[in-house]
Amino acid sequence: MITTLGDLDRRLRQKELDEKLATMGRKYFVTSGKGGVGKTTVAANLALAKAALGKRTGLLDVDFHGPNVTSALFAEGRIGANDGGLMVPLEVRPNLHVLSPQSLLSDPDGALLWKGPRKLRAISQFVTETAWPELDCFFVDSPPGTGDEALAVARLMPECLAILVTTGHASSLMDARKTASFLKATRLGLRGVVDNMGTLVCPSCGETMEIFPPDGPRALAESLGVPLLARLPWDAAALKLSDALRKPLLEAAPASPVARALADLADILD
Ligand SMILES: Nc1ncnc2c1ncn2[C@@H]1O[C@H](COP(=O)(O)OP(=O)(O)O)[C@@H](O)[C@H]1O
Numbered sequence: 512m513i514t515t516l517g518d519l520d521r522r523l524r525q526k527e528l529d530e531k532l533a534t535m536g537r538k539y540f541v542t543s544g545k546g547g548v549g550k551t552t553v554a555a556n557l558a559l560a561k562a563a564l565g566k567r568t569g570l571l572d573v574d575f576h577g578p579n580v581t582s583a584l585f586a587e588g589r590i591g592a593n594d595g596g597l598m599v600p601l602e603v604r605p606n607l608h609v610l611s612p613q614s615l616l617s618d619p620d621g622a623l624l625w626k627g628p629r630k631l632r633a634i635s636q637f638v639t640e641t642a643w644p645e646l647d648c649f650f651v652d653s654p655p656g657t658g659d660e661a662l663a664v665a666r667l668m669p670e671c672l673a674i675l676v677t678t679g680h681a682s683s684l685m686d687a688r689k690t691a692s693f694l695k696a697t698r699l700g701l702r703g704v705v706d707n708m709g710t711l712v713c714p715s716c717g718e719t720m721e722i723f724p725p726d727g728p729r730a731l732a733e734s735l736g737v738p739l740l741a742r743l744p745w746d747a748a749a750l751k752l753s754d755a756l757r758k759p760l761l762e763a764a765p766a767s768p769v770a771r772a773l774a775d776l777a778d779i780l781d
């Protein structure tokens with residue numbers, strides 16, 4: 512029952528959001544317990560792979576304090592507005608539409624000093640006040656953990672399926688379990704676990720060696736009742752090539768072990 516004008520306003524905004532989300536296809540929320548474990552790498556390259564497969568793909572960066580999606584894609588340019596005043600995501604490749612707070616900043620080294628409610632409002636605007644075209648899939652790259660951004664995604668986009676990225680190190684696994692508890696508490700679905708940096712591809716001989724024990728991410732996935740979706744090796748040669756060519760991993764080194772594992776991961780997600 513609607514009791515106040517505030518109530519009515521909230522319901523209208525929710526309706527607008529739901530209508531927009533209905534045009535944005537399958538949604539994935541790339542998350543982790545810890546920073547630096549590869550979320551942005553996974554989100555950006557998955558989006559790239561899906562777009563290359565002909566899927567109309569959106570990629571939204573909600574990591575306000577470390578927005579790295581555009582640097583992972585080497586995408587430049589500022590977000591503009593259309594005649595209706597809606598933000599227009601950057602079309603960085605055919606079929607790939609990207610919106611990151613980084614592309615809203617006039618100073619690339621500028622920082623956003625936003626608190627929770629401002630972030631919730633911004634994420635809502637990134638969906639409803641943005642000219643996303645009709646999409647087949649939509650990836651949300653997030654900061655680590657269970658803070659404001661994750662809460663906002665859970666509240667605004669409850670149909671998102673999470674992809675939980677972790678390394679095999681005990682501290683990353685411990686924090687990943689906290690994120691899994693958060694997903695359960697907020698009723699976000701969990702599509703599976705991605706084990707990143709568990710093995711090292713030697714840049715000189717190409718041999719693969721274990722960095723972390725392989726059983727941790729697998730045991731985590733099993734205990735959560737979800738698949739271990741991928742094991743991505745730490746691939747220093749591919750990263751070096753990516754930086755040198757200023758192209759994302761998938762394009763700079765498509766035959767590299769990490770790019771092949773990322774492409775396989777894109778194939779198993781619908
Ligand atoms: N499997 C990998 N092989 C090589 N470099 C990687 C791999 N995964 C991540 N990186 C690099 O590690 C750094 C941290 O990854 P990033 O995706 O930014 O982590 P997060 O988004 O979780 O903070 C980045 O410089 C990224 O390019």
Ligand SMILES: [Mg+2]
Nearest residue numbers: 550551574579
């Ligand atoms: Mg990141």
